Amino acid sequence: MNESWQQSLQARAVHRARVRGCLLGGALGDALGYPVEFSSLDRIRAAHGPRGVTGLVTGGADAPGRISDDTQMTLFTVEALRQAHSRERLKGIGGGAPRLVRWAYERWLETQRKPAPDPEFARTHPGPAGGLVTEAWLYSRRAPGNACLSGLATDFVPDPAAPLGPPGPVNPDSKGCGTVMRSAPFGLTGAPADRAFDLAARCAQTTHGHPTGYYAAGAFAALVAYVVEGESVEGAVLRTLRLLAAHPGHQETSAALGRALDLAAEGDPSAEKVERLGAGWIAEEALAIGVYAALAAPRVEDALLLAVNHSGDSDSTGSVCGNIVGARYGDVGLPHDWVERVEGRDRIAALADDFAAECARR
Template sequence: MNELGKPSGEAVAVYRARVRGCLLGGAVGDALGYPIEFSALERIRATHGPRGLTGLVTASTGAGAVGLVSDDTQMTLFTVEGLRQAHQQGHGPRLGSAGFRLVRWAYERWLETQRRTGPHESELAQPSGGSYAGPRGGLVTEGWLYSRRAPGNACLSGLALDLVPDPAAPLGPPGPINSDSKGCGAVMRSAPFGLTGATAEEAFDSAARCAQTTHGHPTGYYAAGALAAIVAHLVDGESVEGAVLRALRLLGRHPGHEETTAALTQALDLAAEGAPSAERVERLGAGWIAEEALAIGVYAALAAPGTEEALLLAVNHSGDSDSTGSVCGNILGARHGDHALPHPWVERVEGRARIAVLADDLAAACLPG
């Protein structure tokens, strides 16, 4: 900080690079994994060679397009939009009821993109149902986001209800919506909570509470909170291992943390065992549920020698490859910044320019002073 309480130019540049890196890295991992999301490892290797997938390939949807992103990136971007609006209106970094409402409205706008084929002027200002009173415009006007890319049932059903998190309610019990759901649909959208300048504890709390709008099982929302806390530590300059260890200490304060803690601990132990492989990845599960997706993303980021190798490790397995790739990309980008990402892949990711602009807008809204 300088004498006016503002960060130095170098600190601002590093922060902006990490915000861009987190969002673009998540999109790259998502785009890598999306075409093979439902493929077994044996089929991936039979199709792409003994090393498995080695780069971006054509998705089965989207008229043969390369670099398409899934609901993981879509929901992450709407999370960013809600958080940026909350900070612009003075409701951050620790979100209260008003901030949670803005994020909830952002998710409602994402839900509209899953119900329509594209934006319509007559409907942008007032989505169906007539009760929406949030900010207009923004991402909901982007035609490329009106693609239904296998969204999770818990996200669709949860957002059809109007739950706004209560910042005073205890986190421990199962949430009121989808109380038995711990799918990865909350963790894969939650990295932005760690990008806002919030402390790791604040990021954890906000991400976990917003996860409860769709996933009520404690593991479903604790995994979301843990990813946000890890990202917050990475933005502050912590190593990946150090960020995970500190997130584990934070998790341990909350009742019902055991599944998330066990998965992260297993990922740390596995990364220390030796050379990474797809077979080791599959010892952590398939990534369809929250703690497994988080653990696979963490393991890949820790075990592989470089960002490209880590992203490929995160997606080459029998399971939810786009979500595990997205989580790994969030972690790598927040740690190393956007310049460390494989640029040939970044350049081909759907919506790349819009994602970069949204990242810079979030950084600008959250910078002190």
């Protein structure tokens, strides 16, 4: 076996570990935060002690490790991007990713409307055979975002040639974090960061038309792409800021990332500092909190807990942080005793492996 082949195999193994880490890390952060979403920091500490949540906990009748709509939509994004890559590779048909992503979100919407898989829907819908829409464990409504639900009532697919910057036609005033929490997969395909940014931003417009909503999604995808390339989290944020600066209307997203960098540089991470960045309900705040936690905490476990122990959208900020640290350190860098308890862990890992293998094919 020659040296170049060995290097190629090693690069593929590293990419596979980062894809696995990103998707499993996001699911873990989601599962850590889901039981305390909507709770104030005071209530979290009253229920779980002065340090807040220190591991996977129950949420009402739910068992520990349950994922929310954040991971559900992320997985459907992966399914669509894998389908788009395969279609371009085998048939030479490119440019269809926005439509395939929109159809994937339609399949996710089916899981929010029905109690169990409908064989007729699976048979007639243009999704992959035996795909996620056939899996019963995903048929659970876990506090989906209103803009995601209402936005998918309109069959809008953005024009890849249209300029970014103006508000989109679907929910033009909405910049909820539903754009960010599903967008890590755009950074996992091996495409350059600027292309990941563009595709994630455009696909975010299917549900959220506010420029900050879709720029935050694009920025997150670019950040993940840089980290997967081997960049440090801080370096990835700085490069993402340079990418953002070229787009009109980027200021809110750029300012939020700048605040995360500055706050992390202060040291002494704390929940109180997290709350200086906001609550995470809107896109730029969720991105900033996830980035701050990934930058400020010394260990992966600490970063994930920092990302969820605050007043606000704890599952989304935990998911964003988990995507980042998972992409940075790979699946071997995640706390395995926590990962083993995450709902759908085996399916998520298998989907990640299939996605990484497909993206490695040219």
